[in-house]
Amino acid sequence: MTKLAEMQTAPESVSELLERLDAQREDLPKRLRQCADFTRRHLHLIAVSTVSEMAQAADVAPSVYMRFCQAVGFTGYSQMQNLLRARFTDFRPDYDARLASLSEGGALGTGRLLADFVEAGHKSLLTLSNTVTSDRLDRIARGMSEARVIHLVGLRRAFAVVSNMGYLFEKMGVPANVHFTSGMIESHGAVLPGDVLFAISFAPFSEETLRLAQSAADRGITVFGLTDSQSCPLSQSASELLLVREGEVAGFRGLSAANTLTTALAVSVSALRHQS
Structure with a gap:
């Protein structure tokens, strides 16, 4: 059992959640660490995404993402989502941060950006x-x-x-x-x-x-x-x-x-x- 799994109480604030993820990251199994890393970078998505959508974006199965939520201390995805929804505007990245993440991911090329936005639009239409x-x-x-x-x-x-x-x-x-x-x-x-x-x-x-x-x-x-x-x-x-x-x-x-x-x-x- 990981140290996170031993924690029985859920984080009561976004800052507490971030501190817990940062402090305990290395104790997580590989797949749960993958969920933690993705969640740490994309907290703003949780407020408007289903568990299936978060799992797909993190490249894990929904059941794995649910285990991650429980390892952090939540009863499930809904409890974590409620916390993040209440503070949505506080941690949505500003435009400088978004542009910086493009540079880090090597996605600044116009052709690459176009392909990424086309794919994102296609997924949006399928969901619609x-x-x-x-x-x-x-x-x-x-x-x-x-x-x-x-x-x-x-x-x-x-x-x-x-x-x-x-x-x-x-x-x-x-x-x-x-x-x-x-x-x-x-x-x-x-x-x-x-x-x-x-x-x-x-x-x-x-x-x-x-x-x-x-x-x-x-x-x-x-x-x-x-x-x-x-x-x-x-x-x-x-x-x-x-x-x-x-x-x-x-x-x-x-x-x-x-x-x-x-x-x-x-x-x-x-x-x-x-x-x-």
């Missing part, structure tokens, strides 16, 4: 096709198609997704409004009865987006959402919530799955409106 149900997507599309106006909100990374949706709706003649929150004007009053709000927020979540979604829901306006984490607070205001997971390259995430999903949704909404 296996996780998003047609029933849920159809309910959202029908709800949006019946709206007087569709309001779209998504800031930071999500803005590129809602901008594309707004462009598509404009070209297809669907009344839509993209919210910018320029000058700290969040336009809560523009969302009226009979409208629908489609909100997108990726971890770390946008407070402005969450406020607008909650304000609309509190006034009885239908809210639909899209996120990359099951812990997203949009679940408190959205009647239906879509979940997408994007592959990463050194901490950089594309938008392959999110753009594909929302493009399909926008076209479906337009087709339903033209049928009625």
